Amino acid sequence: MSGMNRSADGGALLEVENLAKHYPIRSGLILAREIGRVRAVDGVSFTLRRGETLALVGESGCGKSTTARLVLRLIEPSAGSVRFEGTDITKLEGPTLKAFRRRAQIVFQDPYASLNPRLTVGQTISEPLEVHGIGDSASRRARVEELLRLVGLAPYQAARFAHEFSGGQRQRIGIARALSTEPDLVVCDEPVSALDVSIQAQVVNLLRDLQQRLGLSYLFIAHDLAVVKHVADRIAVMYLGRIVEIAEKRELFRNPRHPYTRALLAAIPHPDPARRGRVQPLGGDLPSPLKPPSGCRFHTRCPFAIERCRHEEPALTDGVACHRDGELPSHGLDFSGGLTEKAARRMALYAQGSVAG
Numbered sequence: 505m506s507g508m509n510r511s512a513d514g515g516a517l518l519e520v521e522n523l524a525k526h527y528p529i530r531s532g533l534i535l536a537r538e539i540g541r542v543r544a545v546d547g548v549s550f551t552l553r554r555g556e557t558l559a560l561v562g563e564s565g566c567g568k569s570t571t572a573r574l575v576l577r578l579i580e581p582s583a584g585s586v587r588f589e590g591t592d593i594t595k596l597e598g599p600t601l602k603a604f605r606r607r608a609q610i611v612f613q614d615p616y617a618s619l620n621p622r623l624t625v626g627q628t629i630s631e632p633l634e635v636h637g638i639g640d641s642a643s644r645r646a647r648v649e650e651l652l653r654l655v656g657l658a659p660y661q662a663a664r665f666a667h668e669f670s671g672g673q674r675q676r677i678g679i680a681r682a683l684s685t686e687p688d689l690v691v692c693d694e695p696v697s698a699l700d701v702s703i704q705a706q707v708v709n710l711l712r713d714l715q716q717r718l719g720l721s722y723l724f725i726a727h728d729l730a731v732v733k734h735v736a737d738r739i740a741v742m743y744l745g746r747i748v749e750i751a752e753k754r755e756l757f758r759n760p761r762h763p764y765t766r767a768l769l770a771a772i773p774h775p776d777p778a779r780r781g782r783v784q785p786l787g788g789d790l791p792s793p794l795k796p797p798s799g800c801r802f803h804t805r806c807p808f809a810i811e812r813c814r815h816e817e818p819a820l821t822d823g824v825a826c827h828r829d830g831e832l833p834s835h836g837l838d839f840s841g842g843l844t845e846k847a848a849r850r851m852a853l854y855a856q857g858s859v860a861g
Contacts (some may be wrong), residue, residue: 519551521549524547540794543744554688608637628666671700741765749764799814
């Protein structure tokens with residue numbers, strides 16, 4: 505593929521640096537003038553290694569899905585770079601951009617809205633093959649049958665339409681479509697949030713199995729920390745357009761360092777009354793990305809904020825963006841156990857059942 509060379513060194517597949525997306529707000533019909541900017545993503549940096557799952561978590565409106573679309577260049581960035589195996593995709597055009605799109609695909613959140621109701625399942629899955637000129641009609645049909653088996657569906661179901669399937673089955677079709685071009689990177693934009701718990705478990709375990717079989721790298725967008733704990737290798741916590749903490753999964757659940765990360769983990773329901781209420785709950789609402797707070801963007805809701813936090817923005821250093829890193833009192837809890845561990849075991853048990861949901 506012109507301009508895009510495959511690498512098998514196991515190093516960084518994706519490198520994102522200072523990525524930003526600002527949406528201008530204009531006033532006036534004829535002589536429109538810019539009166540502000542919505543800073544949906546504002547200086548995000550991370551690396552995704554080959555074969556790894558990096559989860560982006562945070563409240564609704566923090567910029568997770570916008571980041572995912574910027575990484576795939578479904579929307580154009582305002583600033584920053586996205587390097588795929590060393591090539592900055594923000595500068596690609598024509599054939600080289602098309603070659604990148606073949607190697608980077610997405611699984612959307614809504615399995616009902618993401619499939620064309622006028623196309624059969626076979627047409628849906630084979631459409632990317634036609635766009636990229638892969639194979640002839642016979643080989644495409646064979647590829648569709650192979651992918652349907654791979655995601656737990658039957659080849660004869662290729663002749664059916666999307667409305668004939670359940671939500672879990674539709675998401676399996678969406679996964680098959682994403683895998684049709686043999687990508688290296690798959691962005692999973694909250695792929696199980698619209699599904700029942702038992703079906704969530706099946707889809708998550710399917711994604712993990714496919715990753716092991718095919719050597720895929722996942723950028724996994726989610727808000728359910730139980731799901732994230734089950735699927736991620738590393739976790740990046742986003743708040744108001746920026747990453748405030750990034751760490752290996754076990755370390756982040758065992759020792760969350762940023763106050764916002766602690767608040768997210770403390771919000772996980774726990775049946776033991778002795779464990780409830782020992783971490784101060786997060787108050788207030790997410791500030792507007794049109795006018796983010798000065799200094800640390802979290803200081804308006806942080807119980808540990810000091811004067812420095814109100815005026816000086818913390819840099820992401822050693823995996824955390826907090827002026828008081830190392831000074832905060834111990835939370836006294838180990839978030840690596842408890843309900844989230846039970847949830848992971850429950851998901852594993854569900855996965856042993858039917859895969860046709």
